[in-house]
Amino acid sequence: MSIVDSDSPLLSRAREGDLTAFEELVTRHEKRVYAVARRMLRNDHDAQDVTQETFLSALDHLPRFREETRFGSWLLTIATHAALKVIRRRKGLELVPLEDAADAIGGVPTPEWIAPWSRSPVELLETRETLRHLVAALDELADKYRLVFLLRDVARMSVRDTAAALGISEANVKVRLLRARLQLRERLTRLFGDSTRRMEPHRHDEQPEPPSVLGGALVTSGTVAAPSDRDI
Amino acid sequence: MKCTELLAILNEYVDGEIDPGICDEYREHLDRCDPCQVVVDNIRKTITLYRDAEEFELPTDFRDRLHSALRDRWRRR
Numbered sequence: 001m002s003i004v005d006s007d008s009p010l011l012s013r014a015r016e017g018d019l020t021a022f023e024e025l026v027t028r029h030e031k032r033v034y035a036v037a038r039r040m041l042r043n044d045h046d047a048q049d050v051t052q053e054t055f056l057s058a059l060d061h062l063p064r065f066r067e068e069t070r071f072g073s074w075l076l077t078i079a080t081h082a083a084l085k086v087i088r089r090r091k092g093l094e095l096v097p098l099e100d101a102a103d104a105i106g107g108v109p110t111p112e113w114i115a116p117w118s119r120s121p122v123e124l125l126e127t128r129e130t131l132r133h134l135v136a137a138l139d140e141l142a143d144k145y146r147l148v149f150l151l152r153d154v155a156r157m158s159v160r161d162t163a164a165a166l167g168i169s170e171a172n173v174k175v176r177l178l179r180a181r182l183q184l185r186e187r188l189t190r191l192f193g194d195s196t197r198r199m200e201p202h203r204h205d206e207q208p209e210p211p212s213v214l215g216g217a218l219v220t221s222g223t224v225a226a227p228s229d230r231d232i
Numbered sequence: 233m234k235c236t237e238l239l240a241i242l243n244e245y246v247d248g249e250i251d252p253g254i255c256d257e258y259r260e261h262l263d264r265c266d267p268c269q270v271v272v273d274n275i276r277k278t279i280t281l282y283r284d285a286e287e288f289e290l291p292t293d294f295r296d297r298l299h300s301a302l303r304d305r306w307r308r309r
Contacts, residue, residue, distance in 0.1 A: 019306050023299060030295065031286040038288045048294045052301060059305055108239065114267045114274075121280040131287035138282070153279045178243050185274045188281070193274075199267050201235065 007071040015062060022062075026055055029072055033079045039138055040083040040150055050086060054079040076155035084147075084165055108178055113186060114201060115193030124192060137187040141180055148173055149180035233261045238268050246275055 005011075007028070013021035033054050038047035057078050058065075065074060117124075124130040138146055151162040152173065163170045238261055244250040245258050262269045 019303065022306065023302070026299065026302060030298065031288075031290055034290050035286050035288050044291070047288070048291070048298075051290075051294075052298050055298065055302055056305055059302060059309075110236065110239065111267075111271045111274075114270050116270050117274065117277055121277050121284060124281060125285055130281070131285055134281060134285050135287055149282070154282050174243060181243070181246075181275050181278065182239075184282075185271065185278045188278050189274050199270065201267050 005067060005070045005072075008067065011062075011065070011067070011071060022059065025071065029075050030055070032072065033075055036076055036150060036154055037079050037083050039135075039154075040080065040147060041086060042139065046083075046086050050079055050082045053082045057082075073156055077157060077161075080151055080155045080157065081165060087143075087147075108175075109182055109186070111182065111186060111189075111201065113190045113193060113198070115189060115195060115198040117189070117192045118194040119192065130192075133188070133191050137184055137191075140187065141183055145176050145180035145183065148176040149184070152177050153181070233257050235261075235265060235268050238262075238265075239271075242272065242275065246272065246279075 007025060010021045010025050010028075014025060030051065034047055034051045037050040037054070038044065041047050041050065054075060058075055065071070138149075141149065147166060148162060151157045151165060152159070157165065159170050159173050163173045166173070168176075238245075238258060241250060241254065241258070245255070250258060262272065
């Protein structure tokens with residue numbers, strides 16, 4: 001089933017041989033593709049190589065592109081796979097192994113800084129300062145969390161495709177994504193949260209409660225028990 | 233449902249992949265728990281920010297090279 005995509009008219013023209021239409025598509029998506037590659041690779045030169053490879057590949061495969069997915073999502077999937085190839089080439093140099101057996105310790109950190117944000121994402125994105133904070137927060141994440149977050153939440157790849165791309169289990173993808181989201185939330189809420197409306201975590205866990213349908217308490221000190229990050 | 237249990241299945245809720253029975257219980261919890269409601273909202277905004285941000289400018293010289301390479305490839309197709 002095809003979906004509504006604002007790129008469709010340009011895509012049709014490009015397929016019919018209109019280079020200008022293709023270049024317009026590239027212009028629409030080049031910054032996003034570059035941003036994802038740069039976030040994954042943390043290196044300008046490699047991100048440029050991946051961006052070029054992505055659009056050349058898109059051009060080569062244009063006749064076979066099926067509009068069951070958005071053109072932008074398709075580009076990001078190509079870009080993430082190309083970036084992962086670069087990362088795998090680097091493996092052993094600076095990258096923490098994607099499948100890190102030593103990282104099975106601890107659960108998911110419970111939120112500490114809880115406050116509504118004082119501005120909306122649209123307002124926040126109007127300033128360069130926000131962009132700097134986003135880069136810094138993402139850079140603080142370990143590679144294995146950062147990559148899962150970028151593949152799942154930014155490139156919008158499925159759990160299955162993310163697991164296949166990274167060579168880890170689907171269970172592992174899920175737990176890494178939860179940790180990535182919670183870590184980023186914590187960091188960004190300290191920056192963007194309205195400190196006058198900061199709230200304490202709800203304390204009802206400490207009071208007697210009837211058994212939940214979900215079963216036993218998951219609480220440990222400061223963490224929530226979660227499936228191991230180690231591949232299971 | 234406790235806050236910690238809610239946190240453990242937060243991904244499924246945010247991604248709309250939660251079992252409908254548990255989803256009702258999740259919503260009931262959010263209705264009476266401001267901190268959890270804020271955490272869920274923070275997470276959604278975090279994802280939106282990273283989806284929409286284009287924090288790296290494309291260097292002009294690279295952009296020129298990219299479009300030139302694409303035009304070359306287009307002509308050779």
